[in-house]
Amino acid sequence: xxxxxxxxxxxxxxxxxxxxxxxxxxxxxxxxxxxxxxxxxxxxxxxxxxxxxxxxxxxxxxxxxxxxxxxxxxxxxxxxxxxxxxxxxxxxxxxxxxxxxxxxxxxxxxxxxxxxxxxxxxxxxxxxxxxxxxxxxxxx
Amino acid sequence: xxxxxxxxxxxxxxxxxxxxxxxxxxxxxxxxxxxxxxxxxxxxxxxxxxxxxxxxxxxxxxxxxxxxxxxxxxxxxxxxxxxxxxxxxxxxxxxxxxxxxxxxxxxxxxxxxxxxxxxxxxxxxxxxxxxxxxxx
Numbered sequence: 617x618x619x620x621x622x623x624x625x626x627x628x629x630x631x632x633x634x635x636x637x638x639x640x641x642x643x644x645x646x647x648x649x650x651x652x653x654x655x656x657x658x659x660x661x662x663x664x665x666x667x668x669x670x671x672x673x674x675x676x677x678x679x680x681x682x683x684x685x686x687x688x689x690x691x692x693x694x695x696x697x698x699x700x701x702x703x704x705x706x707x708x709x710x711x712x713x714x715x716x717x718x719x720x721x722x723x724x725x726x727x728x729x730x731x732x733x734x735x736x737x738x739x740x741x742x743x744x745x746x747x748x749x750x751x752x753x754x755x756x
Numbered sequence: 757x758x759x760x761x762x763x764x765x766x767x768x769x770x771x772x773x774x775x776x777x778x779x780x781x782x783x784x785x786x787x788x789x790x791x792x793x794x795x796x797x798x799x800x801x802x803x804x805x806x807x808x809x810x811x812x813x814x815x816x817x818x819x820x821x822x823x824x825x826x827x828x829x830x831x832x833x834x835x836x837x838x839x840x841x842x843x844x845x846x847x848x849x850x851x852x853x854x855x856x857x858x859x860x861x862x863x864x865x866x867x868x869x870x871x872x873x874x875x876x877x878x879x880x881x882x883x884x885x886x887x888x889x890x891x892x
Contacts, residue, residue, distance in 0.1 A: 619854040625885035629869055663782040665887075668856065674785060675850030680884070681787055 620733060621677045622665040625687050627696040630657035631711040634701075641754060655699060660713070661738040666730035673748055678730035686727045691720065713739040717747040725749075759874055760802040760816045764826045766835035769796040770851040773840075794838060800879040801830065801860065807871035817871045829863045853880040857888035865890070 632655040633647040642728070643651050650656070668677040694703070700711035705719045721735040738744040771794045772786040782790045789795070803826060807816040837843060839851035845859045857878045865873055879885045 617854075617858050617888070619857060620887035620889075621854060622885045622887070626883075672849075672853045673779075675772070675852035675855045677854055677886075679785065711877070 617670045617676055619670050620665055620667045620668060621680075621683075621730070622663055623680065623683055623687070625662045625664070625691055627662065627692055628657060628659050629695055629698050629700050631658070631700040631706075632683065633710055633712060635710050655701070658739050660695075660716070661735040663738075664720075664724055665733040665736070666724075666727070667733050668730040681725065682729050685726075690723050690726070694723075713737050713743065713745045714747075717745040721747045721749065733740045757807055758809055758816050759806050760819075760822075760862070760886070761802050762819065762822050762826060764801045764803070764823070764831055765798060766801065766831050767796060767798045767811045767836050768834050768839050768851075770839040770846075771795065772850050772852065774850070793839070797880050799834075799856070802875075802877040802879075803860075803873070804875040804877070805863065805868055805871035807873040807887050810870070817868060822868065825864070825867055829867060830860055831849040833863075848858055853878050853884060853886040854888070856880075861888050 631650075633650040634643050634653075638646060638748065664683070666677060666683070670677060695716075700706050702714065706715065709715045717735050717737045720737065721732065724732045724735060734746060734748040734751075736744060736746045771792055772789040773782050774794060777785070797798070801803070803822070805817055805822070809816055823840045831839075839856070843851070843859075843874065845862075849855050852880060857876045861873065861876045864876070873890065876888045877885055
């Protein structure tokens, strides 16, 4: 039996949408209040969906404790209470939630106990983003 | 085709224990879920069915009828019960969120008139859910 397991994690971080490819005026025009030089923040909810055969011995797709430990080390420790713009992964790209979703997908692809189906991130209760891989599997 | 989702809730007790394993192995794999006195959750069930809209009624399925089917087939059997001890399918299968989704699918399959079961989603917690689409 193939089942899908989804787990939601919560992290809070600041960011500023800005690119050196635009001048000051264009940054303001494109990114609006998200371009505030001092940054702003969100409580992000990250929903990770993995799939696999339900192990007849454990009744599980994968052990939730393993997924949580992986998330604590590779998601929460890395992003929670951070300024996203200071992180290596956003040195070359804008810290939009689209790019964050792709980065989180890339991270959870390294979790090998189940197949990663999708990463869904809610930036606010009104904005959410999904990435389920693509030809590049998020590996740029 | 339209997808229609109906929610229902049940509260139940369970624990995880594999009789083939030693006590130590059970505690290592299942952690606090291996407490044999059990613990409980408020589960939320979401059942999604797929079908065509009836041109006369405008319904895919009659929601009241779907509610009654969920009540009869699932809620009356699971709610305020100990899943391991009182629900037959979990006598030989651990009542994990994944297995609960599979078991509910098996209880509902073929019982919903005029619509096809599309997805069974079970929330054990607001931050933990399992989906089953009938895949082998």
